[in-house]
Amino acid sequence: MAKKNVLIIGAGGVAQVVAHKVAQSAAEFGALHIANRTQSKADAIIQTLRDKGHRMPFASHALDAMDPAAVEALIRQLDAGIVINVGTAFINMTVLEGCIRAGAAYIDTAIHEDPARICETPPWYGNYEWKRRDDVAKAGITAILGAGFDPGVVNAYARLAEDEYFDKIDSIDIVDINAGSHGRWFATNFDPEINFREFTGTVYSWQGGEWRENRMFEVGREWDLPVVGKQKAYLSGHDEVHSLSARYPDADVRFWMGFGDHYINVFTVLQKLGLLSEQPVRTAEGLEVVPLKVVKAVLPDPASLAPDYTGKTCIGDLVKGSLDGKPGEVFIYNVADHKQAFEEVGSQGISYTAGVPPVAAAILVARGTWDVKKMANVEDLPARPFLELLGRMGLPTRVIDATGDHPI
Incomplete structure (x- = not known):
């Protein structure tokens, strides 16, 4: 063939x-x-x-x-x-x-x-x-x-837990931590327009058999993870919650993403100034611009971060459930290294x-x-x-x- x-x-x-x-x-x-x-x-x-x-x-x-x-x-x-x-x-x-x-x-x-x-x-x-x-x-x-990876690999982690660890899944908590440093004052790790759009709206999670709504950075907790250690992560809306909730309707499905105080401060200022809006505005000179696209234009290209990136990521699923009526939990995860990724393929982790x-x-x-x-x-x-x-x-x-x- x-x-x-x-x-x-x-x-x-x-x-x-x-x-x-x-x-x-x-x-x-x-x-x-x-x-x-x-x-x-x-x-x-x-x-x-x-x-x-x-x-x-x-x-x-x-x-x-x-x-x-x-x-x-x-x-x-x-x-x-x-x-x-x-x-x-x-x-x-x-x-x-x-x-x-x-x-x-x-x-x-x-x-x-x-x-x-x-x-x-x-x-x-x-x-x-x-x-x-x-x-x-x-x-x-x-x-x-x-x-x-998320969505994607983390979905496979949930399926692995279903196939090999539990006959009933009670909760899936997906945790995404980037403990690396790119050395820039501020930058996003992928397309700024898509990145910011993830966090400007309502945070949806699937809990108690229904969609729950929160504000971004409203709910946070500290996670103690392999290799990267203790990290603060916040309940965030994310793609995989929407498909996993369909497969596991009786389980709570949440996504947690790690953010440092500096990122949160910059994000908050940009949002309160209206610079993360996707709606066009007109300048005093009569130019029509989209604030979010202007922010994207002035931030570093995410691809340019790779040569200076150091540190590691840790992304995984904490899955709780039961097998033959006995409760248990597993954490299924991956750790990736920014420098190794750059040396292999010229991109960050x-x-x-x-x-x-x-x-x-x-x-x-x-x-x-x-x-x-x-x-x-x-x-x-x-x-x-x-x-x-x-x-x-x-x-x-x-x-x-x-x-x-x-x-x-």
């Missing part, structure tokens, strides 16, 4: 990781293509592949990914069997449409967002992606949603943790293990093959259970 060509859409820090991991796994695929609105950014990633000595066929392309007809045409032109969408979350639905029309497998790393809306009524997947389930099945393609998993998903689709010919979130798929493959690709999983701290 012919190996599938891969089309990466997007050319940021995560796309660079995806490209390098595809190239490292060249035996699994055919050719590698990278498409972006600004083709020179795709060219720059390809140059980093050449610098590492990769030899698989690769090429760059200009693409307006907001145009589903253009996406379809490029997929057909390249005979791409797998599309990995790591562009902005604003393009998910048009890229998915292009894949449905062209018959290509689709993989993304985040829920679709409408640029005109922020923090819509949950569950967010129900607003966009899940409405296309029947179309995906009729087209006979595989569409894997949210296959980054946040991009690394987000970029490796969709390639692992693509490999499992290419092998047939995850080629399910329907739409699925990661927790709907077998977890162990995914997590074991990730371990071989640089993101090993560990578990703290009643027997101690050990690899899966």
Whole structure:
């Protein structure tokens, strides 16, 4: 059987990781293509592949990914069997449409967002992606949603707990800590526009069988985690809560993200000044500007942080439940190193943790293990093959259970 060509859409820090991991796994695929609105950014990633000595066929392309007809045409032109969408979350639905029309497998790393809306009524997947389930099945393609780290790997951690530790799950607390330092006065680790939009609306969590609402930074607690130690994290809204709550409706599902006091102070000032608004304003000179886009323009490009980044991340699931009526808990997690990520693929650890998993998903689709010919979130798929493959690709999983701290 012919190996599938891969089309990466997007050319940021995560796309660079995806490209390098595809190239490292060249035996699994055919050719590698990278498409972006600004083709020179795709060219720059390809140059980093050449610098590492990769030899698989690769090429760059200009693409307006907001145009589903253009996406379809490029997929057909390249005979791409797998599309990995790591562009902005604003393009998910048009890229998915292009894949449905062209018959290509689709993989993304985040829920679709409408640029005109922020923090819509949950569950967010129900607003966009899940409405296309029947179309995906009729087209006979595989569409894997949210296959980054969170969402993505943390969803697989919940599924692993379901498969191997509990017959009843009571709670899933996802904890994301970045204990690294990029050396800049202030910066975001990925697209500032998407980053800030996550935190400007209502924080939704699934507790007691219903959606609970909080304000950002309203609920915080200290976590004592492997390697990174004691860290303050805050209850936050996040993609995976919306799909996990559907699979585990009787469990509490919460997401906690670590923030330092400096980040919170800067965020608060920007928000109170109205600089995080996505609504246009007019300057005294008559120029119409979007404050959030201005903030994005003046902040460092997240990809530029990589060379100076040091420290580690720790991301995991604390899952509580019972087996045969006996209560217990497990913490399933990964620790990644920013410097090691840069040395391997030229990106920082946040991009690394987000970029490796969709390639692992693509490999499992290419092998047939995850080629399910329907739409699925990661927790709907077998977890162990995914997590074991990730371990071989640089993101090993560990578990703290009643027997101690050990690899899966």
